[in-house]
Amino acid sequence: MPLRVVIAEDEAIIRMDLRETLEEEGYVVVGETGRGDTVVDLIRDTMPDLAILDIKMPGADGLEAARTINAERLCGVLMLTAFSQREVVEEARDAGALAFLVKPFQKSDLIPAIEVAMGRFRELQALTGEVDTLGEQLESRKVTDRAKGLLMDELSLSEADAFAFIQKTAMAERTRMRDVADRILDGSLRPATD
Known part of the structure; x- marks a missing residue:
């Protein structure tokens, strides 16, 4: 089964590039949005394996969405941001991000980050089950x-x-x-x- 992904990124060109890259790699994009206040409902509706969230979005930020996604164990979370300061990375980790990617990124960075996020999410699911x-x-x-x-x-x-x-x-x-x-x-x- 191909990995199902939701993209939440407010910049349309980055969202489009992400979709193309993911589809080229065999992933299925089941939903996308440019707003942080709609992504959690989109995830509940589409039940993806992974959410790729930008930190800064209109409506609500990706960190807030990640906290909800993590609390409800909806899917794995990969955070995207233009900021790489330590405190931003720590906030993302604390919000439940399983991997972190700084924009602009290359395809060669994206795929390993997705695999790391999904590996960690599967480990968490197994531990939760135990x-x-x-x-x-x-x-x-x-x-x-x-x-x-x-x-x-x-x-x-x-x-x-x-x-x-x-x-x-x-x-x-x-x-x-x-x-x-x-x-x-x-x-x-x-x-x-x-």
Whole structure:
């Protein structure tokens, strides 16, 4: 699948050059704008892999847009600017830019910057997925521990017997232990008494 890109650059000639270069390299430009206050909605609508944002644009600057894009994890961000002062680069980094390119730039600079931005974005997505998975596992464990404690208190089961009941029920019903634990906690499931 070719990389899908949105361009936000207020200078029409630079926007046109970017589009041509990207298309020559096999990327697909799914949207473009010259205004910073419309780029986030454009990105939400087109769902690109990468946004190339100029820092200075009418309506809102690229830094503001980058912060929103980063907070919502919409896509990777490559910042363009005519300014290369350290504080501008740091602001772009802090706003969520994954790569930075100073205008005027060459095609030989653009493509590596895109690849760096996308590599970093994929790494962030993978890490976010791992964090989400770990969070879900931790929450499942907490719910299972609460259900186990309830069985121990109500039915005087040992910890091993309470855990075994949850585990065996999940296996027999081909469901998650978390689902069994939820049913124990809401009172709809208890072990059969002899």
